Structures are given as structure tokens and as C-alpha cells.
Amino acid sequence: MIQLKIGIDIDGTITHPSSCFNYMNKYLGTSIDFEMASEYELHTYTDMGQIEFWEFMVKSGHELGIYRESTPQAFVQKYLWELRQHFDLHYVTARSEIVRPVTEEWIARHELPLDSLIMTGSHDKVQVVRDLSLDLFMEDRLENALQIAEDTSIPVILFDAPYNRKALPENIIRVSSWDEAVQTIYKFAPIR
Template sequence: MKPENPLTIGIDIDGTVTEPSSIVPLMNESFGKQLRYEDCIDYNLATVYGISDEVFADWLDKHGERLYDVAPVHGAADRVLRQWYKRHKLVYISAREARHLEVTIKWFSRYQIPYHHMDLIGSHDKLAAARKWQVDLFLEDRLENALQLAEALSIPVFLFDTPYNQGTLPRLVQRVTSWEQVDALVDQLALEKANA
């Protein structure tokens, strides 16, 4: 049975569905650092680790597959997404490259996280993909993405609170601290849509 007023939910993967801190141990291991997740106050980890963007891009190129395979689930993401799948359309829009589709699908399967569409765009600019899928809202951890999506599409964006995305937020971007909180907010949006 199809829900009467489903939402099309755009969802980032890394730092949103996966635990935001999962990259830190791998970066520490590779670069001989002992940084904590709380030390990562800039989304650009090259800046945090004192390396060039090229060195970081090369590191991600070599270690991306391992990172995407070992990342733990972020809080109750798996449980909430399984519930949403029955009522809403789940579209994952990620900066991961298309070549990582297989490891991504295996990870989703391992944790029994459902999806309707998986769009690995290989870029942080998610605007075209969000437009293509006509998302009603977006879940994100990168501040710049959240601001761009909310402004350009006039949709609500739920920004998962992290050390690297602090700052003033406009009306349509709401900071959230758990998947349970997002679940309640999505229920509220679905109800508003039904009553509109």
C-alpha cells in the first residue's frame, strides 16, 4: 500500500548515514597523527591535517573503498531509514564517485538500509541531482551544501551537528543531533504536506 503523501527525501551518505567520525582513525593511521573527531573543525580535512588538497585527494583515491566499507552506521539511521522506506521515497545523493557503487551497495545491504535510488555524483555540488530527483527535503552534514540546497530549492535541510559545520543557519536549515530527532521532524513535514 502506497502512502498518501510520501516525501522524496534527498540523503547524503558520508557523515549522515555513516558515522561522521569514521574517517578520523584512518587519517590518523595514514598521517601519523592523534587527532580526535572534535579537532576536525573544518570540513576540509586537508586543512585539519596540514596536508595539501592534492595529497588528501590522492589518499581518498587510495583509501576510499576501505573507508566506505568499514564506516559504522550513524546512530539509529538504519532503523529510521527502514521505517521511512515504507512511506517515503529515499534518494541517496553522495559526493562518492560512481566507481564506489559496488562497495556502497554492499554496505547498505550489510546494514539492511533500503533505498529507492543511489546517485553517486563524484562532486560536492548536489544541486543538479537534488533538482533531478525533485526532493522535498535534504539530510546533510556539510554546511556549504545545506546552505546552497536550502537557498536554491527553497526546501528544508536537516544538518547533522558536527564540529566541522558550525555557523549561523538560515530559516530553512535546521541543526539536528540524532536520527530520532530527524524522524520526528519528517513525520511533522509529511503531516503538513497531507494537510496542505
């Protein structure tokens, strides 16, 4: 039996989407109300441009900190282990290769299954979807979901967050929890 291959984003999908905002409030002095967060890109909540922001985050050690202190989504551990029994799981993250050790440590600390971790270093994940012949993708960033759905025609499960609440095409399914996501996956690939 051929197993469904699922691509899973990390930040905002495996981790709680408020994690990065909470970190910025705690360590960078911002006061972002997550429920009002209309932008995905963190630099937009500062007076820095994107390149300047990430240079600051790297040099100050906050890039590692923001990933190290991220909170997992509710029940993500349970559901990832359940999915792994039936499907091939591939974590596909925009994080750069330099943060692989902290990413792998975080995954181990939260006792999540790890078979495949692809660090793209950019938000463009379409080539990875094609290279791995993924059948479904799980994401929180609207622009990624739209690009994957349009360029590959595979279904995308979009984890709801204030910054991604816009109209969606038919092959992007919005979910509000891992329970709902898993039920959606089983609709695509019923377990016998």
C-alpha cells in the same frame, strides 16, 4: 497520496561523522580529535592539498578503506526502514561512481534500504535535488546545506558535527540524532 521525496547524504549523515577522522587516525597516523574538528575537508588535517590528498587516497586504497570501514549512525537502520514505509528515499553522495560497489556493499552489510543511489562525484547536489524534485534533504556538510537551502528553497536537516556549528538560516534545521531527524520530518509530513 503523493509521497514526500527525501534526499539523504551518506558520509556524516548515514555514517557517523567521526568515521573518516577515526580511519585517518588509525591508518594515516593523524591524531585528530573529532570534537575539535573545525574543518569538513579531510586534506586540511594533513600537509597535502585536496587534489594530492585524494590522489594518494585512491592510489593507496585508502579511499575504498575509509568508506568500507565507516560506522553507521546510531539507529540509522531502524529509522531508514521506518521512513521508507512512508517516503521515497534517495541517497545522494559526493562519492565518485568508481566507489559505487564498495558503497553498495556497505549499505547491504548494514542492512539499509536501497532504492536510489546517486553518486555525484562532487559536493554540488543542487541539480540532483532539482532533477529528482526532492522535498527535503538531509546533510552534514554545512556548505552543501546552505547551497541546497538557498538554491532550491527546500528544508534541509543538518546533522550536527563540530565542523558545521555555525549560524543557520530558517530553512536549515540542526538535529543531533536520527530520532530527532525523523521527528522533524514528521512535522513536515505528518503520517496519518
